[in-house]
Amino acid sequence: xxxxxxxxxxxIYDFRDLRSALKFHLEEQGCKVLASExxxxxxxxxxxxYEACLRTIHSADYxxxxxxxxxxxxxxxxxxxxxxxxxxxxxYQLQAAGKLKLLNFVRSEIWxxxxxxxxxxxxxxxxxxxxxxxxxxSSHPSKFADDAEFLCAFINEVAKNQETKLAVQGxxxxxxxxxxxxxxxxxxxxxxxxGQVFSSIPV
Numbered sequence: 345x346x347x348x349x350x351x352x353x354x355x356i357y358d359f360r361d362l363r364s365a366l367k368f369h370l371e372e373q374g375c376k377v378l379a380s381e382x383x384x385x386x387x388x389x390x391x392x393x394y395e396a397c398l399r400t401i402h403s404a405d406y407x408x409x410x411x412x413x414x415x416x417x418x419x420x421x422x423x424x425x426x427x428x429x430x431x432x433x434x435x436y437q438l439q440a441a442g443k444l445k446l447l448n449f450v451r452s453e454i455w456x457x458x459x460x461x462x463x464x465x466x467x468x469x470x471x472x473x474x475x476x477x478x479x480x481x482s483s484h485p486s487k488f489a490d491d492a493e494f495l496c497a498f499i500n501e502v503a504k505n506q507e508t509k510l511a512v513q514g515x516x517x518x519x520x521x522x523x524x525x526x527x528x529x530x531x532x533x534x535x536x537x538x539g540q541v542f543s544s545i546p547v
Contacts, residue, residue: 347374348375348406349403350375350378350404350407351407352378352379352410353409355412355414362410363379367382394430397427401444404444405445406541407435407439407444409432409446410533413453413489414490415495416428424494432502445540447523448525449527450499450525451527451528452528454489454495454499457489465482499524503524
């Protein structure tokens with residue numbers, strides 16, 4: 345049996361411990377784990393690190409996305425596309441083609457931040473404040489996120505909210521790969537992985 349291959353996608357600084365724990369645990373289950381900060385990750389010297397990561401996604405069976413409080417490095421700063429977002433978009437295209445599966449995770453405090461900002465925006469729309477003032481209030485940095493606007497937009501893209509809304513209206517096909525798992529700790533992530541990946545595989 346071919347052993348499953350996982351690509352870990354996240355900002356590294358704030359997820360270093362979790363990424364290390366996931367790599368160790370999954371390898372203990374006989375899986376291959378692709379994580380760019382480790383020495384066993386293929387690092388061709390003639391290719392930029394971002395492009396190397398995008399290429400490597402194509403060899404994965406599962407793409408594990410972890411969204412936390414940081415944006416991370418920009419892939420395309422003028423268009424506000426981080427490397428993690430760009431990796432997700434690459435993986436989503438592969439998922440749509442049936443070439444890998446997505447497992448999307450959002451830290452619980454960031455999920456709560458998104459919900460709170462959404463309610464705040466709804467309230468601000470009922471006030472006489474102008475648009476720029478509303479945006480400045482709703483996107484003000486918080487203890488949990490220095491760019492809440494980006495993180496909320498990222499989560500909404502992963503959830504495929506707009507596509508789902510159109511599909512419900514009969515204007516498109518309902519998207520797949522849009523499950524989001526909210527987590528607080530390592531066990532939350534592992535429980536999802538075991539339920540989705542290992543339930544029918546001898547470990």
